[in-house]
Amino acid sequence: MLKDIQMINESKADWFHIDIMDGHFVPNMSIGFPILKAIVAYAQKPLDIHLMITNPDFYIERFCKEAHADTLTVHYEACTHLHRTLQTIKSFGAKTGVALNPHTPVSVLEDILPETDMVLLMSVNPGFGGQKFIPQTLKKIQKLKAMLTAQNLSTLIEVDGGVGLQNYQALVEVGANVLVCGNSVFGAENPLKTIDLLKK
Ligand code: ZN
Numbered sequence: 001m002l003k004d005i006q007m008i009n010e011s012k013a014d015w016f017h018i019d020i021m022d023g024h025f026v027p028n029m030s031i032g033f034p035i036l037k038a039i040v041a042y043a044q045k046p047l048d049i050h051l052m053i054t055n056p057d058f059y060i061e062r063f064c065k066e067a068h069a070d071t072l073t074v075h076y077e078a079c080t081h082l083h084r085t086l087q088t089i090k091s092f093g094a095k096t097g098v099a100l101n102p103h104t105p106v107s108v109l110e111d112i113l114p115e116t117d118m119v120l121l122m123s124v125n126p127g128f129g130g131q132k133f134i135p136q137t138l139k140k141i142q143k144l145k146a147m148l149t150a151q152n153l154s155t156l157i158e159v160d161g162g163v164g165l166q167n168y169q170a171l172v173e174v175g176a177n178v179l180v181c182g183n184s185v186f187g188a189e190n191p192l193k194t195i196d197l198l199k200k
Pocket residue numbers: 017018019050160180
């Protein structure tokens with residue numbers, strides 16, 4: 001894992017995107033705080049932490065203070081009081097992200113967009129790497145972009161899942177600002193070169 005962190009440090013990638021899975025909100029578990037803190041110690045770029053967990057409110061303080069999240073993203077589907085959750089994230093000095101699963105329409109975000117620094121659109125069902133991109137995501141990006149323009153907001157649009165050299169141009173063209181690349185980079189023969197190509 002240290003090798004991968006160093007590779008990202010030396011690459012043209014802008015951020016570290018770290019998926020936290022609880023085995024409840026998604027059918028898989030990822031890393032806990034001890035490993036996360038070890039990553040944070042070596043990472044030399046901003047941390048974009050994506051919480052795929054059922055009760056994010058319980059952990060916001062720890063992810064902000066112990067893991068030094070720059071952006072902390074929670075799932076719309078996991079937050080009954082999303083406005084309050086975002087206020088809590090801000091109170092710890094992190095930027096706010098709201099993620100939507102593929103089945104959740106962007107229209108549900110209309111009233112929370114002013115509190116949101118970034119919207120993460122899941123372009124696969126969360127839980128596992130290496131899945132196929134869901135094409136409907138392109139329409140969701142366009143709709144979200146129109147909503148942001150109508151409200152005169154500069155909220156970032158992040159796309160997560162099945163993103164790589166085959167679709168990054170189409171995503172950027174319709175309005176995506178942040179692309180999360182897992183398998184397409186780490187599974188590539190030359191990850192650094194793949195990041196170079198994606199950054200173009
Ligand atoms: Zn993610």
